[in-house]
Amino acid sequence: MNQPTNERSRDPSVLILASLAAGPRHGYAMIEDIEHFAAVRLGPGTLYGAIARLEQRGLIEAVDSSDRRRPYRLTPAGGAVLDAEVGAMERVVQLARSRLSHE
C-alpha cells in the first residue's frame, strides 16, 4: 500500500480525483479505494462535500445509472487538474529528497 507523502495528498478532492482516475466509482467504492491507496478513510459527509464541489467545477461527472449508488467519473478537466496536482506533489517530493540527501 502506498502511504501518503504529505498533507496535500490527503486533500479529499485530490484523493477522489485519484480514485476516479482508475475508472467510474460510486461513493462507497471511492471510500474503500481511497482507504486502500492513501490510508485515509473519508467520512460520507466529507466525501460528498468534495464530490459536490468537484462536480460544480466540472472536474467529475455523474454516470447515468439505474442504481441508487450513482457512480462518478473523471472529466477531461478533472484529469488535467489531477495531473497538475500530481506534478506539484512530485516537485515537492523531489526537492525534499534532494535537500535531505545533501544534509
Place this chain on the structure above:
Amino acid sequence: MSKSLVAAGLLRLFPGTWRTRYGDEFHELLGQTGISAGVALDVLVCAMDARLHPSTNMRLPHMLERLRHQELVIFVCWVIVAVAGSGFAKLTEDPPLRPLYLDGVLPASGIAYNIVLISALVSLVGLLIAGVPIAAAIAIDAFRRRRWSQVALLATPVVAVLAWVGVTAAITGIPFSVADDVPKTLMLGAWLGAGSLAVAVSCIALAVAARNSTIDARMYRRAINPARIAVGGMVGVTVALIAWGIALFVGDPYDFFGFSGLVATSTALSWGLLATAAAAATLVALRSSVRLRREPV
C-alpha cells in the same frame, strides 16, 4: 430508532437543493458505511458547509431552475384555462345559448365559439408535446431510482380524478326522496369543492414531482416552443371567450342578462367569472412564456 430513520434525519440537515441532487445516493452510502457518532459529526459538518455555501452545492444551474419554474407556471395556468373552458362548454351546451351558435342566430357568437374550440385544441396539442416527454422522463427516473414518493406524486392526479368521480357518483346516486331534502347549494358546493381540490392537489403534486426530479435539462429546453404554442392557444381561448360574451351582450341582451348561466345562475356573472379566470391565467402564462429563454442549462 432504525438506521434508515437516522439517515433520513441526517439528510434533513442539508438544504433542499442538495437533498434533491444527492439525497438518494447519500442515503444509500450512509446505509453502507453505518452511522457511528463520528459519521454523524462528519455529516453534520458537511451539512453546515452546504448551508453556508449553497452555491457550491447546486447541481441544477440557475437557468434550468428558472426555465422549469416558468414551464410549471404555464402548466398550472393551462389547467385554469382548461377548467374555465370546460365551464364555457357547460354554459353553452343547453338552450337558450346553444341554438345561438348552432343555428346561426348570432353569427359572431358562433365564430367566437368555434375559435374557442380550435384554440383549445391547439393549446392541448402544445401542452401534450411539451409535457408528456417530461412527465415520462420523471416517471422513468422515479422507477429506475426506486423513488416511490415520486411515483406517488405522479399517481396523485389519477387518484384525485378517481376520488372526484367517486364524489360525483355519490352525489348523483342520492335517491330523489333524500336529495329533495338536501339543499342544492350544499350538493353543488361539495361537487365543485371536490373538483377544485382534485385539480389543486394534482397540480401541486406534479409540480413537486418535477422539482424533485433530476431529469436531463434538455427535456425542459425542448418544451419551450410547444409551451409557447400552448400559451398561444390559451390566448385564443380567452380572447374568443370574451368576444363570445360581448357578441351575446350586443346581439341578445335578453339572454345575456338572463339566468341561463352555470347551475341556473346569472349568465352574465357566469361568463364574467369564466372570462376573468381565463384572462388572469392567460396573462400570467404569457408573462412566463416571454421569460422562457433558450440559454444553455
